[in-house]
Amino acid sequence: MRRGRVxxxxxxxxxxxxxxxxxxxxxxxxxxRITVATFGEFGYEPLFAEYERLNPxxxxxxxxxDFDSHHKGLITALAAGRGAADVVAVEEQYLPALRHxxxxxxxxxxxxxxxxxxxxxxxxxxxxVVGDAVLGLGTDMGGLAMCYRxxxxxxxxxxxxxxxxxxxxPTWQAYAEVADRFAARVPDAKFxxxxxxxxxxxxxxxxxxxxxxxxxxxxxxxxxxxxxxxTLAGAIGAQHRTAALxxxxxxxxxxxxxxxxxxxxxxxxxxAQIKQAGGPGAxxxxxxxxxPGGAGNWGGSYxxxxxxxxxxxxxxxxxxxxxxPAQQKRLFESDNILPSQPEVYRDPTVLARTDxxxxxxxxxxxxxxxxxxxxxxxxxxxxxxxxxxxxxxLGRIEDGKQTVDQAWQQAVDEAHAVLR
Amino acid sequence: MxxxxxxxxxxxxxxxVVFGAFGVFPLLRTAWVxxxxxxxxxxxxxxxxxxxxxxxxxxxxxxxALGNTLSIFLLATVPQLGLALGIAALLAxxxxxxxxxxxxxxxxxxxxxxxxxxxxxxxxxGMVNFLLGHVGVEPxxxxxxxxxxxxxxAVMVMWRWTGYTALLYLAAMRSVPRELYEAAELDGAGAWHxxxxxxxxxxxxxxxxxxxxxxxxxxxxxxxxxxxxxSGLAGAGGSDRQFQTVAMYLYEVGFGRFDAGYAAAMTxxxxxxxxxxxxxxxxxxxxxxxx
Numbered sequence: 001m002r003r004g005r006v007x008x009x010x011x012x013x014x015x016x017x018x019x020x021x022x023x024x025x026x027x028x029x030x031x032x033r034i035t036v037a038t039f040g041e042f043g044y045e046p047l048f049a050e051y052e053r054l055n056p057x058x059x060x061x062x063x064x065x066d067f068d069s070h071h072k073g074l075i076t077a078l079a080a081g082r083g084a085a086d087v088v089a090v091e092e093q094y095l096p097a098l099r100h101x102x103x104x105x106x107x108x109x110x111x112x113x114x115x116x117x118x119x120x121x122x123x124x125x126x127x128x129v130v131g132d133a134v135l136g137l138g139t140d141m142g143g144l145a146m147c148y149r150x151x152x153x154x155x156x157x158x159x160x161x162x163x164x165x166x167x168x169x170p171t172w173q174a175y176a177e178v179a180d181r182f183a184a185r186v187p188d189a190k191f192x193x194x195x196x197x198x199x200x201x202x203x204x205x206x207x208x209x210x211x212x213x214x215x216x217x218x219x220x221x222x223x224x225x226x227x228x229x230x231t232l233a234g235a236i237g238a239q240h241r242t243a244a245l246x247x248x249x250x251x252x253x254x255x256x257x258x259x260x261x262x263x264x265x266x267x268x269x270x271x272a273q274i275k276q277a278g279g280p281g282a283x284x285x286x287x288x289x290x291x292p293g294g295a296g297n298w299g300g301s302y303x304x305x306x307x308x309x310x311x312x313x314x315x316x317x318x319x320x321x322x323x324x325p326a327q328q329k330r331l332f333e334s335d336n337i338l339p340s341q342p343e344v345y346r347d348p349t350v351l352a353r354t355d356x357x358x359x360x361x362x363x364x365x366x367x368x369x370x371x372x373x374x375x376x377x378x379x380x381x382x383x384x385x386x387x388x389x390x391x392x393x394l395g396r397i398e399d400g401k402q403t404v405d406q407a408w409q410q411a412v413d414e415a416h417a418v419l420r
Numbered sequence: 421m422x423x424x425x426x427x428x429x430x431x432x433x434x435x436x437v438v439f440g441a442f443g444v445f446p447l448l449r450t451a452w453v454x455x456x457x458x459x460x461x462x463x464x465x466x467x468x469x470x471x472x473x474x475x476x477x478x479x480x481x482x483x484x485a486l487g488n489t490l491s492i493f494l495l496a497t498v499p500q501l502g503l504a505l506g507i508a509a510l511l512a513x514x515x516x517x518x519x520x521x522x523x524x525x526x527x528x529x530x531x532x533x534x535x536x537x538x539x540x541x542x543x544x545x546g547m548v549n550f551l552l553g554h555v556g557v558e559p560x561x562x563x564x565x566x567x568x569x570x571x572x573x574a575v576m577v578m579w580r581w582t583g584y585t586a587l588l589y590l591a592a593m594r595s596v597p598r599e600l601y602e603a604a605e606l607d608g609a610g611a612w613h614x615x616x617x618x619x620x621x622x623x624x625x626x627x628x629x630x631x632x633x634x635x636x637x638x639x640x641x642x643x644x645x646x647x648x649x650x651s652g653l654a655g656a657g658g659s660d661r662q663f664q665t666v667a668m669y670l671y672e673v674g675f676g677r678f679d680a681g682y683a684a685a686m687t688x689x690x691x692x693x694x695x696x697x698x699x700x701x702x703x704x705x706x707x708x709x710x711x
Binding site: 068072075078079097098100101103104243245246248249250251252254255258260384385388392393394395396398399401402414417418420 | 660
């Protein structure tokens with residue numbers, strides 16, 4: 001679950017509206033009113049009604065905004081000490097920043113959340129834990145696969161069958177070699193959408209990237225995993241194997257629609273984006289297969305309980321229920337939201353799920369296999385400050401402004417300056 | 421008796437209350453925050469004296485943003501004011517329908533303008549590159565190239581404000597006494613000469629006002645360049661910050677990196693810059709159009 005369309009400047013307005021909306025949340029006479037703030041599409045509305053039926057005396061009220069407004073609003077509310085909803089969804093990229101301010105969130109272990117640890121894939125649970133405090137309960141996840149266009153693969157003389165293609169790229173090095181073969185045969189389309197997505201996928205497969213797990217020290221300039229990912233993705237970009245389109249932008253959507261590139265790393269929630277951008281006419285052109293490196297994760301969210309809430313215990317109860325296996329399974333069935341709990345994603349009905357838009361690809365099986373193999377991936381508290389710096393460095397390579405070495409050097413310098 | 425002396429104060433009080441709450445208080449609060457290490461969420465993390473300012477004055481990214489701001493301001497304002505003068509001179513001989521027409525770009529919300537221009541100036545699927553292709557010009561990476569990006573943002577600003585400025589000039593031109601023109605004509609001054617010696621000095625106060633307004637707007641330029649970056653609020657003005665203005669850098673530091681102390685220091689420097697910039701611009705115009 002990630003950003004959909006983004007009405008940016010509304011973000012600013014939403015800050016104010018959200019602050020106002022929060023003030024009214026404590027009304028209500030006998031009934032306890034719990035607000036649940038989410039972004040994009042969580043599919044919670046039917047669950048709210050059921051929860052109210054099961055728990056007389058509780059009103060669950062949903063509040064949905066877009067990705068950017070939602071998170072900026074949460075941060076403003078936490079800074080101001082008021083205005084946050086009782087239960088708030090947080091996307092994984094914002095989670096490290098909240099670890100910096102963990103006293104603003106309820107330690108869910110107080111209410112026995114530790115006993116629930118076994119529900120989630122270990123890496124998913126770990127991301128929501130800081131030291132001995134439990135800050136978030138996992139909702140969905142973004143198991144990683146590779147989406148590809150069969151028509152472009154056929155033109156390049158590459159296999160269109162998903163298993164045969166996956167066999168060609170067990171590693172990212174092999175993926176780069178397939179990119180070379182593709183470029184030699186198809187001059188008018190690129191192999192990948194951007195160097196940044198390749199880089200991010202590689203980086204998230206490493207256990208450590210910019211910060212050391214042990215003491216959260218910056219190691220982005222010395223960690224071989226980072227340098228390897230940057231060099232490989234940078235080379236793909238420098239050789240113009242990518243369409244140089246930034247994910248979620250308008251040109252990127254057009255690129256999906258027009259077949260500007262043949263492959264893109266593809267977390268579970270991305271399938272909906274491709275369908276939307278490709279339109280019904282593109283049904284059967286895209287397919288899904290295993291990502292180089294075998295596994296990965298990109299995105300997925302948590303429910304947290306801000307400490308400023310009036311009813312934190314009732315809020316915890318609601319968050320616990322909303323993320324419980326039974327509800328995760330229902331959300332997968334109703335809205336295709338990928339569960340983060342092995343018990344659920346290994347359920348036969350989930351495993352058997354295929355998607356007709358993607359040539360009946362066994363998406364249930366592919367994403368379950370990818371998620372099973374994910375290893376916990378440490379993200380430093382200041383991860384979000386560093387990540388875009390290296391992303392922009394790859395952009396400079398793709399724009400032809402800098403060589404891989406120059407871009408790397410500038411990124412490392414900038415990272416040191418930011419971390420003063 | 422008491423009531424009589426109180427009434428005038430009560431009448432002006434709303435202004436001062438609003439100004440105090442939204443003008444003075446933020447200014448002082450920002451000054452306080454700027455002397456601390458201040459995390460946006462966690463709050464005060466200790467007194468830092470002038471550290472934030474010292475760091476800012478040695479920050480190459482700040483100077484990069486400053487240079488971009490200045491460049492975009494000049495690219496947008498100089499042609500804009502010139503064009504507005506020309507349009508105003510033409511409008512002086514046309515009916516009111518034309519005056520409405522030139523104001524239309526100004527009432528279109530800036531977000532809509534930015535989105536439309538962002539699409540027109542797209543690298544791969546933009547209309548402008550498509551048309552340039554027909555006359556044999558290679559596609560321009562509007563966002564990637566520094567000067568192309570500055571030009572793109574400047575065009576947006578010009579598009580929005582030229583008509584508005586022209587109307588201000590028009591109103592000022594109407595108030596220049598007829599007799600001056602007649603006297604000049606009797607003295608044998610041509611149309612251009614009359615414009616230079618009668619019209620321009622006549623509308624001098626309005627010229628100064630528009631320069632001040634553009635200078636303040638230029639220093640604080642945010643929405644147009646921020647949305648020119650396809651990645652929206654998350655953007656930093658291009659992969660090399662080639663069109664990041666000071667206000668955008670401020671936003672990145674304060675709301676992206678949560679470094680409120682540093683952002684507050686930058687706000688104050690921006691405030692001072694605004695004053696300096698405006699004074700310089702006014703001085704320049706005063707000199708150019710001397711009485």
